[in-house]
Amino acid sequence: MRVMVLVKATEDSERGDPPRVADMAAMGRFNDALRAAGILQAADGLKPSSFGKRVAFDGADRTVIDGPFAATSELVAGYWLWEVKDMDEAVAWAKRCPNPMPGPSEIEIRPFYDMTDFE
Template identity: 55%
Template sequence: MRFMIIVKASPESEAGKMPSEELLTAMGKYNEELANAGVMLAGEGLHPSSKGARVHFSGTKRTVIDGPFSETKELIAGFWLIQVKSLDEAIEWVKRCPNPMESDSDIEIRQVFDPDDFGAEFTPELREQEARTMAKASANAA
């Protein structure tokens, strides 16, 4: 099972405050643990929303909204993508994580859909298309 581990933003991260050397060291060690255990697939920190944008969809209309965005608690400061056997295992890994914000913070854990989760609507043709797309994406990441 794959899980997206979502680090929620804080007022500090949204202000562009960079983590301390101590936190970067702790996070590096944690990332090494994840990688050495074979569970880490990806992980990155994100710039504040002031450097981003949103695209709002309403029917066929697209509206671009420039950051920053006001609801800090709804924003993401970073993420990991891990592969483990269960939600309980994902929770145990997250409980070992250093506090990513040096203040109160939240980390959300969400399971990533697997092809079989979509049922019969995900036809063999769509599965083949998805496999080709993911192979190209992996090659792009390398």
């Protein structure tokens, strides 16, 4: 089962505060463990939404919206792509993750569709 693991943004990540060296080292060790277990397919952090753009669709019309975007808790600050046997395994790995932010934070796990979902 492929899942996308989303690190939700916080005020710290939206300010662009750099991560602490100790936090980066802990996350590096976690990513190494994911790699060693054959779970990690991809991972990366995202710049704050002030660097981003949105394209809004309405029929044939397209509108470009410049960041930053409101509702920080609904934004994504980073992600992993994991291959796990089931959602329970994904949750178990997420619970092992060091806190990705200096303060309270959330990780969201979303499964990808696969062809069996359409049979």
